[in-house]
Amino acid sequence: MAETASSKAAQPELQRRTGSDGKPRLELSGAWILRALERRLGELAPKLAEFATDRDAQWDLSGVDVIDHAGAMLLWRTWGGRRAANVVLKPEHERVFERLNVASPPRPAPARIDWLRPLEALGRGVFLVLDHGVALLTVLGQVVLDAMTLVRRPSRIPWREISANIYRTGAQALGITALVGFLIGVVLSYLSSQQLKLFGADAFIVTILGISIIRELGPVLAAILIAGRSGSAITAQLGVMRVTQELDAMAVMGIPHTVRLILPKMLALAISLPLVVLWTDAVALVGGMIAARTELGIGYTYFVSTLPDAVPVANLWLGLGKGVVFGLLIALVACHFGLRIEPNTESLGIGTTNSVVTSITVVIIVDAIFAVLFKDVGIS
């Protein structure tokens, strides 16, 4: 008969009897296998435990049809980690119990509460940040050295990688940056118009939009979007390459990671991000123009013709310059985190998150530094 069908239906059974010699006797029968036991564990375990307290008790397992390690382990445990004195067992089931005779090591004691732990965590955090800083600097130094070598031997410059990266990080990001830029332009223009109307200073909308978008919002918006979009992709890509040993394969072939992976990405982002910034600026200004016209009745021609006078061109160069620096930083941070990923899935997730958070933070910090350094530039 099909054993599978019978074992599926079978249940573990136990019955308490008094033997001919007057000693209590527990008769086990049916299927003592994990699949049958798991549902009835709560009911069976206490009964077994209660019976096990009687030392003279007899265990009769001769009625058991099938028993597996889980069933045997359950009995073994009720017997206190050894074989009970009086057990009747089918010979073919002996083997299952032999396995159990392994010394089980004690479970590790739960860790004590350590009051110094927060302090220790803080210290670790500080050292981790320092460690990241040093590693970032090392990668940057290596990239600079490699770049210098490449300048002397231009035939080795990985043009193909650079252009592929420009396409991925730049051309493919135009849609999302346009959408976000346009909406921010509309919102900014609309809110500013409300205030300007109160003072009758309608014409200043051009200056406000021009300076804020070209100098600040355009570069920062584009950088944050690219950090989220391309930064995470770079980190994940390098991380997976670590997991699949592709990085090791490259190292073995004598291809430095910095030349083939990091440098092209940094160069590509340094080229594509300023262009994306320019594009975001333009679309945001268009959004602002449309909102200004509906709210304040300022015509497109007026807006466009006053823009060059209202916003000194230095602001544009500053914005583009920021784009270059942000691009380099995003690529550097993303590559750095990508190379640190360990070959497991959790590390991949944490590394990618850290990469994006860090690069956005770095972008905003550097933007603040720019604001301080260039406070006299482009603002009349």
Added chain:
Amino acid sequence: MTTAPIIEIRNLSTRFGDFVVHRDISLMVRPGEIMSLVGGSGSGKTTLLRQMLGLERPASGEVRVFGVSLHGDDTDAVRRLRNRWGMLFQEGALFSALTVFDNVALPLRELRTLDEQLIHDLVLMKLDMVGIEARHAVKMPSDLSGGMVKRVALARALALEPELVFLDEPTAGLDPDRSESFVRLIKELHEELNLTVVMVTHDLDTLVALSHRVAVLCEQRLVIVGTLEEVVKNTHPFICNFFMGERGRRALDAVKDVVLVT
């Protein structure tokens, strides 16, 4: 005595786009046997294995495991089925974020009825069964050697006391010594736990040492299903190449006596 087959494949065909992998394949696996699937690279052995596990859906045909159709409507029955089989993936497929102990404990914890102490004892027993010492239980999979990963993966596959075990290239990537001991381990466990085993392998030594029956996949069809002796006698060119090459002869020579006696 008639026994219901554990796995029953009927008229199965597989296509990837225009590329036909299997054409009208039928196969039965009997309870308690070790069935090996062999075939050249790209002949769809692993695909067939994945179809037996319900991971992939054939273009047509039916796969029944323990009498339940894997691609039928009874999803509840298929879900219950998943506690009755175990799978050893080629690369182990251990959860890299969990320790060795937690990897093996995971299927047991998923039952949600066992207490932690029993799980602890069961996991250590399973690890001991596959020859992993308890001190390795706290390690992460990335800290293990290839052989240990396979052993831990086998322990995880056996955690729920399955009746049916699938092995995908169980000895690939192991050194001869380890692969020999792994083969011995599988053999022991097969006898001890009364398992049915379906195995995909390229390794002739493993094949010869373990298989009760061999199914040869070639040119989209099952060329032959039978004992090793019957398969070797077949004159299909693939089989000749596979078994009668130098490596094949060596592997067969080693067990000639056994094959002749049985």
